[in-house]
């Protein structure tokens with residue numbers, strides 16, 4: 001029986017992935033190690049976890065848990081069974097008025113903070129990966145960040161953990177009866193823990209070493225401070241799981257104490273003549289209460305000096321300069337001002353190159369933090385093709401940091417890491433350094449090995465620092481745990497592992513590993529693949545945004561698979577290559593919505609959709625391309641045919657029953673797989689006569705060109721008796737006294753998205769140029785702004801330039817194209833007379849609204865006409881992508897699942913969005929009628 005069949009006794013087939021593309025896709029986390037799992041499973045409850053443990057024990061196959069997969073030390077990969085928790089373990093409960101939060105391991109850290117925001121609280125750990133990292137990983141890595149220091153890291157803020165041991169027994173310190181049960185049912189483990197505690201307490205040296213090591217951040221080895229902080233075996237074990245990197249037990253739930261989210265903040269960027277001078281300022285800064293003190297060396301500054309918006313003086317700083325980004329945070333403005341003043345009073349102690357200027361403006365502060373967070377990716381983005389970007393994470397005693405950095409920089413020179421940069425959380429003596437290199441040749445590996453061994457010597461022997469302050473030991477520092485901690489402590493750690501996981505099947509090789517060279521084994525090669533994605537650092541930041549993440553691939557996995565294809569080609573494994581390429585067609589290409597949402601969160605600006613579009617284009621035959629061009633040229637006819645088909649479809653449904661068209665199109669699809677499926681959200685097309693009746697007033701100063709998109713022209717209102725979108729737009733404009741001009745040849749015109757998303761370049765270029773010429777005339781050569789009533793089309797039109805001829809590009813630059821949301825916010829709202837407000841409405845911001853950065857306007861319009869506006873925490877791309885949802889409805893179904901579940905928890909007076917096909921997808925998912933925000937304004941104004 002194959003592995004899948006055996007696992008099928010535990011989980012349904014749909015949640016066991018063993019196809020080549022799945023295994024290859026999950027072989028990477030954000031670190032620089034690579035292991036291909038035997039299977040990927042997605043359990044949904046504790047029973048299934050227990051069965052998986054039994055299975056692992058019986059078959060001697062290791063189990064490794066993965067949450068967000070953003071780990072950097074190689075701890076969320078395996079060649080055993082990978083247990084993916086990102087999909088089903090995302091329950092969250094705010095308790096005690098926000099003082100505590102109960103989470104499952106698949107809850108994204110930032111999402112927990114969104115729920116806590118209204119209580120002015122947040123979780124303690126603040127890794128810079130918090131938008132993608134999940135609670136299982138945040139706790140298991142004992143993650144921390146710029147602000148939390150040691151005090152508010154996962155270890156100190158985790159109150160209770162519910163866990164399952166490899167033998168299937170489950171406990172939680174929250175349950176008082178579990179203390180006795182743990183001691184009784186896990187006698188050996190409990191006795192080992194008591195014995196270890198006694199050993200530590202009886203050795204002053206060990207005791208002091210442990211206390212000393214946790215004064216600064218430290219994630220090397222197990223959290224031995226648990227033995228000093230707790231006496232009950234259950235408490236000790238629960239806290240060993242923090243930072244346990246999934247090697248001891250499964251965390252199924254945790255309760256965290258939250259911390260105040262101080263609302264008043266002042267941030268400043270300080271420049272120093274050299275790194276040593278900067279380091280001398282750390283302790284005084286901490287003394288005056290700086291919450292964040294982020295250090296950047298000259299090389300780090302150089303890596304971001306060309307970033308748009310950056311202070312141009314950065315380029316002219318002396319060659320030895322260094323910078324520090326500092327922030328004060330307080331509960332009220334007076335306290336904040338006094339903190340800042342206290343700091344200004346001591347500035348003469350520092351040899352600053354600039355006058356400190358504090359900003360309290362959220363936009364400016366966000367920018368400064370964006371710059372700081374952009375350092376690691378900035379190096380990743382400019383690295384040579386085929387090289388890996390390595391982010392190390394060490395800590396030194398703060399008072400020695402200056403000297404330590406100078407020594408480290410000397411090592412960069414010695415080992416020819418010419419583009420290495422240093423930055424970090426200076427307050428905690430924690431610095432990160434980034435180097436890039438390839439691992440293609442043995443000499444490359446040797447160089448890294450020698451370098452890292454010297455770094456270990458420097459950190460441990462010379463400065464008594466730590467080798468991993470916050471990223472976890474993983475495989476990367478496993479050979480050096482004993483070096484850092486000494487033999488006695490290492491033996492204790494080995495005993496902990498052996499007592500909890502006697503068969504060594506839970507993330508084996510991570511933290512405890514007898515192989516002295518494991519840090520240079522299973523290294524990831526990053527071969528150059530395609531221009532669009534070569535910069536990818538496999539960080540995983542994009543995964544949670546992607547609408548196809550739960551049915552096929554995420555952007556990271558799309559890229560990882562492309563890299564594997566290159567590797568297979570290189571090694572001549574043609575059979576696997578062909579198999580993978582075949583699977584990529586559906587998983588990689590067809591189910592990508594090409595919405596580009598991945599680019600909005602990617603630290604190196606990769607839009608995987610661009611790659612997909614190009615690959616789709618390359619898949620088209622010359623005949624296909626020609627046919628698409630004919631369709632583009634005859635789009636008026638196409639539009640009429642679609643209207644005819646819709647009318648016929650509705651008729652068929654009326655005569656043969658509501659499901660007739662769905663059945664019919666499903667049957668056709670069996671023969672023609674790309675045939676679109678019928679949706680009952682499709683209504684009769686609207687009458688276009690209304691557009692012809694418009695009399696524009698050329699004298700009116702407030703005139704706009706209204707471009708009703710082809711979607712609006714062919715899809716009518718989805719609710720009986722409601723206006724269609726064009727009627728709603730014209731009504732709103734009339735009430736606002738805005739004169740409207742309609743393009744003369746509106747019928748048959750289109751933004752071209754339908755062609756561009758499928759990679760039909762010629763058809764897209766033809767459509768784009770035709771549209772441009774039409775709009776140029778209608779807008780009186782750019783005098784009037786153009787308003788578009790579907791946000792995804794607005795986005796396409798705003799980004800039309802590359803598809804235009806040179807002369808049309810010049811015209812395009814003079815054209816103002818705005819979305820209906822901007823029209824409502826900037827043109828209609830100022831003079832609007834509200835007839836009645838809705839009580840509580842819900843919004844679905846489509847991805848183009850996110851990408852255009854106008855979500856705040858969307859909320860503003862909604863809040864003008866409703867007392868309460870809700871945007872679901874889990875709002876995301878619906879996967880409709882124009883027409884992709886008709887071709888692959890499973891994509892839309894999967895993409896809308898989480899958001900729909902959240903929306904269904906309550907009732908609303910209105911459901912609004914700004915793109916018709918997305919409204920259809922959400923209506924289908926929620927079973928309520930979503931409509932354009934134009935309808936809200938029309939309904940609520942006089």
Ligand SMILES: Cc1cc2nc3c(=O)[nH]c(=O)nc-3n(C[C@H](O)[C@H](O)[C@H](O)COP(=O)(O)OP(=O)(O)OC[C@H]3O[C@@H](n4cnc5c(N)ncnc54)[C@H](O)[C@@H]3O)c2cc1C
Nearest residue numbers: 067068069070071127128134136137140143144245246251
């Ligand atoms: C660009 C970048 C910046 C980063 N910045 C920081 C930073 O500032 N601070 C910081 O601390 N880290 C940082 N990291 C590292 C990483 O993002 C964090 O450690 C994060 O907390 C890992 O969370 P995850 O959900 O991705 O965990 P994963 O990588 O999925 O897993 C981490 C570990 O937890 C284990 N695990 C997961 N769930 C469970 C469970 N339920 N039970 C038992 N074990 C489990 C896994 O087996 C693995 O060993 C950064 C990473 C990147 C790529």
Ligand code: SF4
Nearest residue numbers: 546592593596598609
């Ligand atoms: S374009 Fe959209 S669907 Fe495609 S990979 Fe990026 S986020 Fe996913």
Ligand code: SF4
Nearest residue numbers: 536537539540542602
């Ligand atoms: S595409 Fe960007 S966000 Fe996604 S894994 Fe690659 S670098 Fe990270």
